[in-house]
Amino acid sequence: MKREQDIEIKDELIVRYLAGEADPEEAIALHDWLALAENRSYYEKVEAAWNNAYPAKAPRHIDARRAWDKLQGKLEPTAEMWTDRSASRWKSVWFRVAASLLVVMIAGLLLYIRIHEDKIAQVNISTLHASQRVGLPDSSIAILYHNSTLLYPQYFGINKREVSLEKGEAFFKVTPDKELPFIIHTSVADIKVVGTAFNVALQPGGLEVSVKEGKVLVYTANDSSYLEAGSTAVIQAASYTIVVKDSVNTNSWGYATRQLVFKDLPMREVIADIEKAYPYSIRLSDKNINNCRLTATFDNDSAENLVNLIAETLNLSVAKNGNVFTLEGEGCP
Template structure:
């Protein structure tokens, strides 16, 4: 990629990217270029033109400057319509107006209509949305994703053929199918997360982007700044200060909604129930509200719901009853 101040992208490299022939290194190069200001518009124009010329081995961008000059010359050319007194003047004005409309229509088609078609081209994507519950699904490349409530991901209709790239809004856990020659890229706010094969969590908030790594290795990037995470670490990007930070020991409970791995230490039953509800898509009801203030410590590693509830019942000397997807807790308060 050129380092010229205007961030120009080589047309041949862009053509390879659009056709799906770019190497992983070239795909990452284009993705990094797209993050720079003003480059998305050039890409949208190229994507639209490529869609219209699909199958043509030669990738060339149209010379809009020449077309614009031709239209301007046509507009500047004198149109001789002699005016004579009488009733025929109206239709002569109509002819002049028609000529102007044709010229303006050409301008519209050249500069505005493609933008509309580009928009049509861009909306052709898959969107996976979790509303008020956790959603688990498998992507076309075999990678597994767990979307936290009120989160969404978007990816191309021809994913992964066009590259394993997706956008994230909210929070999601990913277990990526290994692809040594095909990196997986996630765009979350201002940050790009790049991996080859690993399991990790990405959370986007208005103030920060957080990545928790369980296995493998991931790189968090913004422009030329980046950090690399190792298993068990939490990477944080502060959006306002544009600063990366690594926390060496991540809290497993933050990703328990997806992994069902918990390490509760002197935690209230209210908080424990809240996390279990989300992870197992159930509802927990306290028949005695005082039970919510009981505290306990325990570790669960992707155990069954019945196992977890039995541990809680024995530890706190309470009882539970399950009906459909609701668990009722009963017993005396913990004093």
């Protein structure tokens, strides 16, 4: 990262500028360097980290003209050329000492930010008997299922976006950013994406990852695999090996999308999917109702409307008591 004047744009120079300690030559070099979009993006990430570390300091803006005028002023001869050379030497020594200390402080700040960026102000979200929608620092969304725990930093660092699913299940809708991959850590495997929608279910025996949109990388200490939309990975906790299936049960994330699709499914499976997606229970007056099969699609319907439509389709009736629906009728042979 050099320009024609051989001033290399490093993190230390950027932070020195943000601290108001950069020389005019350095400010001009930084201004030229920021002409590239990718450099501007990197600068903004460093600036964001600086502002988080020092919120009381207002962001600085590059003023190339002011820096150039200041530089020209330095190049003009002044009466200072005739001052005591001994005093000038002492000033020069002290300046070099101060500059060295500043560089050490800047390096320490950057190292601290990079090491601790995932440990600062950790947020812990735990659910019990209801799902919860969580907005993440990059505008990504996580919808936690019942009895689930998600850990994430109050803000993401300049190099990565990382969260931890400690237990349970969550559906993620990740904001695309190719420069900052999004990583989900679990006790069985890690998932890495740049922007997509997928479901992660941490179970006692392992992990299941199913992809709704885009592409994800699932990896363990022993194995790794890319998953396309419409595929599912199953990882056994005992072996950490990944088995990929070219299919998904879209109803498994119905708790997050409230979209349910049934294609000639027995009522036993239909009821299980509905009870996962909605905070209601469904009872049957006759066990033969489990033998009935249903083909239907529901998109963000209320639970009451959904159950009534199913009852009408199968020639059943519905009784409701609190959070419990009871389907009544003869059922199917």
